[in-house]
Amino acid sequence: MKPWMKKSTGIVLFLLAWEIVARSGFVPRTYFPPVTQILLAGRDMLTSGELLEAEGKTLFRALSGLLLTIAFGVGSALLAARYALVARMWAPVVEIMRSIPPAALVPLAIFALGLTPKLFIGIVVFAGFSTVYLTALNALTNTEPVQINAARTLGYTRNEMLFRVRLPAAWPEIFTGVRVAAGAALIASIASEMLAGKDGLGFMLFDTAFSMRTKEMFAVMLAAALNGILFNQLVVWTRRPLAGWQDKLNAQGDAR
């Protein structure tokens, strides 16, 4: 069976089940519209352009926020991995950042920043930073001791080891953090849009829900999910040059 066929079987069955249940009359139509109607509503929103506009806004905020998050997160982690004092100094602040839900900051941030792109991107960065930083710091500090010893005997300085041994070795683990942060970035983008009530997919979700336009609501959810897929695929593509070797290594172990 070709890989893509395998993948679609699950989804197709799921959609089929939905369609049947929706049309069977067991569940009220308003709450559980059939798949076909959802898709039609989605198509209408696409042609009117409102869906793409909202998507564009949400994606842009999440993406630029995530890139900034990775840059700041990995950068800070490198510094903290190199200087233990820095790590200790930042630890409580990072913990506090991690414990505050980005959504909880939105009201405050609107006060401070207004309904600007800075607001949304800022919330996104806040949402993902601690995850990336902590994962990266953990990965960088837990490098395989034998590798460190080998590099030491070969004459590499601590700084060189950080960039030439620890960081390359850490990418696979860092990317597990990035995957989580990507999810957080999209959540933060949509959540802030829900709360700020200006535009974007988040706003559209609540808008359609409150006005009982469930078909449109599910269509927007579908769009949000597709956005998420696109987003994750971007992360996967970025992961390959940096951490692809780990997958091949594992495949080797399974093959033997």
Next chain:
Amino acid sequence: MGQLRSVQQISPPPAAIHPAEHPASAPLLWVEAISKSLGTGTQITKIIGSVSFGAQRGEFVSVVGPSGCGKTTLLMCLAGLYTVDSGRLTFNGKAVSSPPEGVSVVFQDYSRSLLPWKSNFDNVLFGMKRITDMDPAAKRALAGDLMASVGLKGFESSYPWQLSGGMQQRVAIARGLAARSRLLLLDEPLAAVDAQTRAEMQDLLLDLAKKYDQTCVLVTHDVDEAVYMADRIVVLSKRPTTVVADLPVSLPKPRDQLQTREDPAYLGLRHKVITLIRSMRAGAATQES
């Protein structure tokens, strides 16, 4: 053989060469009464009690002892990865406080010591950090030569984890040699390699040591291997480790897997070392109780 006295009472090894006696041929590696404890806080264990021996230029020294006797800790000290608590450790006339230039280490865990995101060739290049007098092209040429020397010509662009254990260890050896080492420290390099490949690798190591004029210190638990490869054998005691015996090996070189291993001198030495190690296990048992 009779009851062996408690190991601490054995007098210093007679075969050890004191630098003052032969200044012209000062040993490349000189270890004098080093000790090392590991652990923190309340959990400090003295691993090495007092170890002394030397390695002359071009010598192949094997270090054996009962399991858990701190062989690896000793090697880490020699490599400069640990700092010794007391005693003197000199390489090429200078005290060792951090990994010195000219010393390469081949670790037991080859799969983790090689960098998995680099190809075999790049791993060998990675070893050339300290080389400042070669341009990139010359370095690449050297890496190629080394890979051919260890018998891995053609595997340059594949990755370490695509190779078998013995082959990975060969990459690690090539990397060690790439660093223009003079002293090769080997931490049970063949322990994780299958038995058949082990014999090949032993001969390969001896050839490489000769070809590249390496002084070698091989830490191993395998007495046969220790005797087969060495010009001298250092036998360690249980923890806290001391040197129980420092025995010269008079077998001719080059060694041969069949002939050497049937040589009566080989068998006699092997017998002696195994008995020593066995008695230490028995001796230690009475000490503990």
Next chain:
Amino acid sequence: MREGWPGAAFVLFLFFVWELSARWVASPNFPGAFTVLSTLATAAPTLLTEMGITLWRAGAGLLLALVVMLPLGIFIGRVRAVGDFVEPLFDMLRPLPPLAIVPVAMLFAGVGSGAKVLVIFYSVSFPIVLSTIDAVRSAHPMLTSVARSLRLSRRQIMLQIDMPAALPQVIVGIRIAVALSILISISAEMLLSTDGIGNVIMRSQEQFRVAMGMAALLVIAATALIINGLVRWIERRALAWHYARQVALSGR
């Protein structure tokens, strides 16, 4: 305590900066550290009660997710066939931001605790199952070969090799999940405002009581810090062997 001083010093430093900049700006919309702390002191009972409500919902959702997703994750990670079939479904659902479920949950379950616990359960499932699958898959390839050579049954492999080997990475996933459960709980309360600390923040914003909102944020931060500290403590106990191995191998 000796270890914590750089962190404590840095936090105090930030408090000072906050107080000083508030005094410099001198606006009612920017209360300083001391103002907020006194608001916190007076409103403490209310704030703590509301926080408690938020917490029990988070806990319920988390527990549910753990019970369902841990075994599922190992199963999916180990058995190729199941993974191939189920993972596309996960891939389809995973990218959907969990909070996007809130409107749906609202339609089906109203605005009460049930809807919120549902959202929390859904949201928290993903990091747990994701890290478990990742952990099972990134186990050193040697372990798979060893398991095969020992001819262990699927269930034995899962219990004796996969779970302990996967534990460090899975616990990272659980740690993330704990924090996420509280986060989603609060966010859901902000969207479906009935009670809980999230509701307090929304009401404070509506009534322009900035200091109250900030005080609520401090309560959230403090609670989460305590809970995360607890998780860390448990983690340290459970993974003592893993850390000991790291220390032994690097021999400092």
